[in-house]
Amino acid sequence: MGSLNTTMGVIDEVKQRVDIVDVVSQYAKLTKAGRTFRGLCPFHSEKNPSFFVYPEQQSWHCFGACNTGGDVFSFVMRKQSIDFGEALRLLAQRAGVAMPSKFEPGAESEERQKLFQANEAAAQYFHNLLLNSTAGEKAKSYVLGRGLSLKTIADFQLGFSLDSWDALKQYLINRGYTEGELLTAGLLVEAETGKTHDRFRNKLMFPIFDARGRITGFGARALDDSLPKYINSPQTPTFDKSSTLYGINLAKDAIRQQNLAVIVEGYMDVITAHQNGFCNVVASMGTSITEKQVSILKKLTKNIALALDADAAGDEATLRAVGYENTLDAEVKVIILPRGKDPDDVIKQDAKAWQELVTEALPIVDYTFNVVTSELDLTKAGGKSSAVDKLLPIIAEINDPIRQAHYLQKLAQLLKVSERSIEAALARTRPRQARAEPPKQGVAIPLPPLLSSPVEEYCLALLLQHPELRDRSESLLPEYFENSENHEIFIAWQQSDKIESVKERLEPEIHQHLDSLLTRKLLSDKIEQKYAECALELRGKFLRSLTRKIEAVLAQEAESGGTTAELAKLRELGTTVNTQLAEVLAQKNRMRLEQRGVR
Numbered sequence: 280m281g282s283l284n285t286t287m288g289v290i291d292e293v294k295q296r297v298d299i300v301d302v303v304s305q306y307a308k309l310t311k312a313g314r315t316f317r318g319l320c321p322f323h324s325e326k327n328p329s330f331f332v333y334p335e336q337q338s339w340h341c342f343g344a345c346n347t348g349g350d351v352f353s354f355v356m357r358k359q360s361i362d363f364g365e366a367l368r369l370l371a372q373r374a375g376v377a378m379p380s381k382f383e384p385g386a387e388s389e390e391r392q393k394l395f396q397a398n399e400a401a402a403q404y405f406h407n408l409l410l411n412s413t414a415g416e417k418a419k420s421y422v423l424g425r426g427l428s429l430k431t432i433a434d435f436q437l438g439f440s441l442d443s444w445d446a447l448k449q450y451l452i453n454r455g456y457t458e459g460e461l462l463t464a465g466l467l468v469e470a471e472t473g474k475t476h477d478r479f480r481n482k483l484m485f486p487i488f489d490a491r492g493r494i495t496g497f498g499a500r501a502l503d504d505s506l507p508k509y510i511n512s513p514q515t516p517t518f519d520k521s522s523t524l525y526g527i528n529l530a531k532d533a534i535r536q537q538n539l540a541v542i543v544e545g546y547m548d549v550i551t552a553h554q555n556g557f558c559n560v561v562a563s564m565g566t567s568i569t570e571k572q573v574s575i576l577k578k579l580t581k582n583i584a585l586a587l588d589a590d591a592a593g594d595e596a597t598l599r600a601v602g603y604e605n606t607l608d609a610e611v612k613v614i615i616l617p618r619g620k621d622p623d624d625v626i627k628q629d630a631k632a633w634q635e636l637v638t639e640a641l642p643i644v645d646y647t648f649n650v651v652t653s654e655l656d657l658t659k660a661g662g663k664s665s666a667v668d669k670l671l672p673i674i675a676e677i678n679d680p681i682r683q684a685h686y687l688q689k690l691a692q693l694l695k696v697s698e699r700s701i702e703a704a705l706a707r708t709r710p711r712q713a714r715a716e717p718p719k720q721g722v723a724i725p726l727p728p729l730l731s732s733p734v735e736e737y738c739l740a741l742l743l744q745h746p747e748l749r750d751r752s753e754s755l756l757p758e759y760f761e762n763s764e765n766h767e768i769f770i771a772w773q774q775s776d777k778i779e780s781v782k783e784r785l786e787p788e789i790h791q792h793l794d795s796l797l798t799r800k801l802l803s804d805k806i807e808q809k810y811a812e813c814a815l816e817l818r819g820k821f822l823r824s825l826t827r828k829i830e831a832v833l834a835q836e837a838e839s840g841g842t843t844a845e846l847a848k849l850r851e852l853g854t855t856v857n858t859q860l861a862e863v864l865a866q867k868n869r870m871r872l873e874q875r876g877v878r
């Protein structure tokens with residue numbers, strides 16, 4: 280697959296960062312149903328929900344009057360009646376992905392500035408309520424009760440949001456912000472009725488700053504038993520959870536000076552650490568650390584220590600940490616917390632104990648060696664081989680050859696076996712590296728499906744490079760192209776009679792992909808036969824995917840006892856699709872036989 284884009288394009292980045300369930304939820308009320316989400320179709324009117332969203336495939340399908348589906352781009356295009364380019368810009372903005380500069384960079388940064396200002400004004404409003412209002416007394420006594428000083432409360436600009444649907448909205452609108460701006464900033468939420476209201480109500484507010492000290496968004500903690508206990512700003516043009524480190528504005532100087540960044544999990548952990556003079560502490564915004572967060576820290580230090588719960592510091596965390604090491608090109612250490620304790624607890628109990636834990640932090644691979652070997656009897660063959668099973672996959676992940684060799688040696692010495700036998704075992708341990716992606720760039724960014732599809736691309740390359748195929752009888756449908764770039768290219772090809780005009784019809788973001796298809800090297804023999812095969816393959820792929828979607832719905836219906844009429848209809852559709860799929864298979868077999876006959 281050498282012709283795939285080497286750098287991630289805007290489109291792929293948007294796809295990775297936007298979740299279809301979030302996007303669709305803006306327009307339709309969805310309910311989780313098994314592995315799918317279900318709701319009334321936002322495109323046609325209906326009483327029984329026949330609209331489904333598939334998070335795993337990042338796709339949607341309406342089994343009702345629309346009888347069609349697609350990905351997040353096609354959803355937004357249809358819903359807003361806009362073209363692909365506009366949908367891309369809209370979603371890019373939502374995901375905080377910067378579009379190439381020709382899309383009015385001035386205008387965008389002006390918009391962002393306005394959002395930063397709105398966040399700033401909101402933070403001041405919340406902060407003032409916490410310190411000076413009767414309504415905020417409960418929140419204030421909560422933070423004082425957790426041992427925070429007034430100076431700390433001021434440093435972190437902690438605040439309180441009133442138990443009101445529109446207090447902040449009115450306050451900011453009176454100060455000249457528009458409802459649209461406040462929605463974009465994530466301070467307001469749009470209800471189904473189209474009315475907007477305050478997102479944060481009756482919460483302890485934690486403004487979230489970027490390294491430059493601008494407020495990008497908010498974290499909020501419920502002060503009563505309401506769930507969820509914590510909520511954050513949604514993804515906005517200023518707030519991107521995956522590139523946020525809580526406390527970085529106050530921690531960056533200390534991180535640089537001490538040449539060490541300590542990563543904890545919670546807001547309160549950061550605040551307590553800082554109040555006690557441990558100012559090199561920041562929080563990740565969730566359990567896993569992202570490559571973007573690592574790259575922010577990388578500018579300040581190469582040394583990262585993760586504060587992990589003893590239970591969490593398992594294999595998985597270790598593998599992830601090795602990913603960070605590869606990104607940082609340095610060692611990641613691990614601070615092991617006493618079972619069931621947060622850094623907040625540890626520091627409050629005994630600040631010196633925290634300091635000791637930090638000093639004693641071990642490189643995470645060494646730590647894992649200790650854990651694994653303490654559980655095994657290394658004088659026995661069984662103990663030795665399970666040590667190899669557990670440690671070798673971790674060693675295999677290490678990119679730096681010198682560090683990798685160091686740990687191979689260490690393992691050989693521990694087990695009293697030859698280094699050569701360990702190296703031989705390493706050569707066999709390649710499952711994680713055998714993937715199509717370039718060597719692990721780290722870290723836990725889940726890759727959504729359909730970033731590329733070899734069959735789709737091969738088929739398009741054939742069509743684009745061989746005009747004679749245009750008149751072939753195989754009827755390809757746009758739906759067969761699940762990847763949205765391929766989908767757009769196919770539609771543009773359908774609408775153009777010349778190759779030159781295909782490009783004119785496409786958004787500039789897709790040109791690079793188009794060029795790679797136009798210049799892909801194809802063998803020139805049996806073009807028509809190859810095309811017939813791959814058109815069939817695409818149809819089969821489309822039908823299989825549809826079958827999976829129908830099955831997911833049926834499985835869920837069976838559990839929840841859906842109405843029989845609907846079930847019958849879906850089953851019928853499922854049968855039709857299966858028949859079509861069987862035809863595709865039969866045709867494939869015929870083709871195979873014919874080819875053999877020719878030879």
Ligand SMILES: [Zn+2]
Pocket residue numbers: 320321322323330341342343344345346
């Ligand atoms: Zn529909």
